[in-house]
Amino acid sequence: MTHKVAFSFADGKTLFFPVQDNEILLDAALRNGLNIPLDCREGVCGTCAGRCESGLYEMDYVDEEALSPQDLAQRRILSCQTRVKSDASFYFDFDASRCSAAQAVQWRGVVSHVEQVSPTTAILHLDGSDSQQLDFLPGQYARLHVPGTDARRSYSFANRPGADNKLQFLIRLLPQGVMSDYIRKRCRVGDVIHLEAPLGAFYLRHVERPLVLVAGGTGLSAFLGMLDELAERGACGQPVQLYYGVRQVADLCELSRIQAYAERIPGFSFTPVISDEAQSWQGKRGYVIEHMDAEALRARAFDMYLCGPPPMVDSVKHWFEENGLDNGHLYYEKFTQSNS
16 A cells, blocks of 8 residues: 655645555655655654654654654654654655755646636636646645746645646736736636646644634635645544635635535634725624634634735734634745735
8 A cells, every 4th residue: 555645844845755554754755765864763863853744653663852752742753763554744844955856846737717706816727637746735835937928926726636637726816917917818728837836834734623714815725725625535523614804895705615615524614704894794894803712712722724915914923922822823824915
C-alpha cells in the first residue's frame, strides 16, 4: 500500500511524494530526493523534527531530550523514527531552500469557462487534464501568469485537488486591473494559462477541534477549497462555523454552494456579515468580530482559520488576543488586493 505525503515549509512551499505503508518517513523523503536536515538518525538529536498536521503515524524510539511529552501530544515528530500509516501532511519550521527537491510545479491549464458569481466576482475554471497531476492542500494558492502580459497574480484554490485535474479560482473584478481586464475583455475558452503551485503555508490541518473559519471578501476562496475537502470526507467529527464578511450585498457570492455544505458537513453553520450600513440587508451588519462569541469559544479548544485583506485580518487577530483566547490556535493569511 502506498500513501501520499505532503511536506510543507515555513516559506509556504509544499512538496508531495509517495510513502510505502509503515515506511520510515525520512527514508521515503530521501528516496524521493528530499534532503531534509538530519544528523543522528537514532531519535536523539531532534534535527529532523517536524509536526504531523494530518494523518496517521507511529514512532519508534524518541529520546526525551529530542521531544518532550508535550511535544508528542502536539503531534511533533522525528522524521527518522516516524512510520507512516495513511495519507499525511507534515510541517517543518524552515525554508524549503534547505531541501533540494522542494520546488513548486510549473503547470499548464486551459480555460474551460468563466463563471460570474456576483457583480464583482468571477470564478476562473481551468482544465489540466492534459497536464501532470497537480497536488495541493486545501487553502493554498497559485501564481497565475496573466495571458498577453508579463504580470503574475496570486489566487487561492477555490476547490479541493482531484484526479480530474480541474481548478477553480475566485477572482475579484476590479474597475481596472491586469487580471480583471483579461477576464472581462480577452478571456476565451481554450486560452492557456501557466501557473506556479502549490504555494502558501495556509491550509487545512488535521481536524481535531471545532473549526471557526473567517473569510473577508475573496478570502472566501481558500475556505471553499477547505469546505469541499470536508464535504468530500462526509464528516470531520467537529462543528464548523463559517463567517463571511463583505462590504456590500453585491459582493456576496457562492451562497447556494455554501448553504449546500450544511447537507454534507454535519455541524456546519454559516454567518454572512455586511459592513455597509446603507445596504438593504436583513442579516448581520457591521464587522465579523461584532458577531463572534468569545465566551462560547472559551468553552473548549478550537482552531480558527482567517483569510482576507490585511485590515480585516489584523482586527480579528487583535480581537483574538484582546479576549485572551489562549485555548484556540489561530492560522491566518493576509492578501493584498492588487490595484493594477
